[in-house]
Amino acid sequence: MKKNLLGGLVCVIMFGLILFLPKGVQANEGVINLRGTGTGGACYASSVFIDGTYKILMTCRELKIALSPEKNRYVAWVEDDVGKQKRLGEIANGKLSSLTDIKFVRIFVTVESDGYGNTPSADVLLTGFVEPINFGPGIASPPIVTPTPTPTKTEVASPTGVTETQGQSGLGSALGTIFKIALLGFGVLLLVVGVFSFLSRKRSL
Incomplete structure (x- = not known):
């Protein structure tokens, strides 16, 4: 029983280490600058x-x-x-x-x-990492x-102003009516004076 329990515990620990330990960096898309020592050449590659x-x-x-x-x-x-090497190809006219x-x-x-050839020689001129x-x-x-x-200022008409305007309008209308009556009375008066003047002249003749 204890052996089975110990074996299960070891399996769990190993699984956890495999799952959570950081993995090695794998090659992926990238750029490679190839330089060498003792040579003036250089290469640039993209993957x-x-x-x-x-x-x-x-x-x-x-x-x-x-x-x-x-x-x-x-x-x-x-x-x-892990050191496994594979041939890419021959560089022709500086291109590959x-x-x-x-x-x-x-x-x-x-x-x-x-x-x-399938195996590189020992004469390595340039090298670069991804x-x-x-x-x-x-x-x-x-x-x-x-x-x-921007809020706009709304002007609200004052009720007092409306009342004053209505009062002024009514006052103007009353004055106009009085002026018309006075003008009509003055005309009637002139007509009466003219009639009496005409009758007086006729009697004197």
Whole structure:
């Protein structure tokens, strides 16, 4: 019973270690700067994971045409984290385009007499490790500013003003009526005076 309990406890501990311990860095998409010691050449490569394979593009500068009559070919190789190496291809005119399914951590360039060999020679000129792609900080979206409506001042008519206006209107109407009556009376008065004046002249004749 104790042995079974101890065995189960050991299995749980091992599973936890496998699950939670940090895993080794695996090769993925990235860039590789290949440099060497004692040589003026340099290469730059990029790796992109497409459809289960790594697409590698490489460009090189200042590589000599040939180091010797026998060793006159530059060949690129990849290497994974356990040391397994695989040929990428021969660099022609300073360029290379290749595919590989190996999860590599570095690329190196050797000088070979045969561009189709499967084992790299000891003449390693350039080497470089995979570095993650730096996409930069990106573009920040500007905040959307919503304009705040400015409250408008509403003028409310005073009831007192309305009453005064109505009173002034009624007063003007009454004065107009009185003026019309006075004008009519003055006209009647002139008519009466004219009639009496006419009758007086007629009697005197």
